[in-house]
Amino acid sequence: DFLSARPAPVIQEQEDHPLPSSSVPGIDWPALPTAAGATMLAMHWQLERSQWLRPDRLLELQFRQLRALVEHARRHVPHYRKAISGGALPTRDALTPDTLGRWPVLRKAELLAADRQLRASTWPREHGGLIESATTGSTGQPVRLAFTEAAQFVTHALVLRHHLWHRSEFGGRLAVINPHLEDGVAPDWGRITNAAFATGPCATLN
Secondary structure, three states: HHHHHOOOOOOOOOOOOOOOOOOOOOOOOOOOOOOHHHHHHHHHHHHHHHHHOOHHHHOOOOOHHHHHHHHHHHHOOOOHHHHHHHOOOOOOOOOOOOOHHHHOOOOOEEEEEEEHHHOOOOOOHHHHHHEEOOOOOOOOOEEEEEEEEEEHHHHHHHHHHHHHOOOOOOOOOOEEOOOOOOEEEEEOOOOOOOOOOOOOEEEEOO
């Protein structure tokens, strides 16, 4: 567990440890972030410590989450409900690192053909609303995607982790090239990083 994990490296220099933004005037440090910022920093705290877990403990936690996902797919995703009931895939309790290889690779052609059969009929309301998106189709036909706000939050947390790992200077300028963005200039880096840290201006290029 986290208490028995190897300690994270000690950060000694202030430049390596950006201060979170405080939402309360007159209280700069320790910061009192917004609810969104506090949730983002709490997720980062878990991610920062999980990288020091023993490999067997990390694998155990990964499969705990994977089994929950498999159970959801079995109950609510037509494509996997059919596959699991036919015995082609391991059930939740039988899912192990050894049996995981029985899950077939989902080819892009199959994904395009199945589409709605791969969408869950329902999901926990605590996961928030559904977000529709699509790939760019740079290697062929675009693929439509649907994910929850909870899934998007985890993605955002990993973006923030990327910035912290690479010691991004949040007060500096950021340039982003992305086919989903319009050309322009913004006063900050956007809500992913701004949830927890004050940032400088950002230029975007489609």
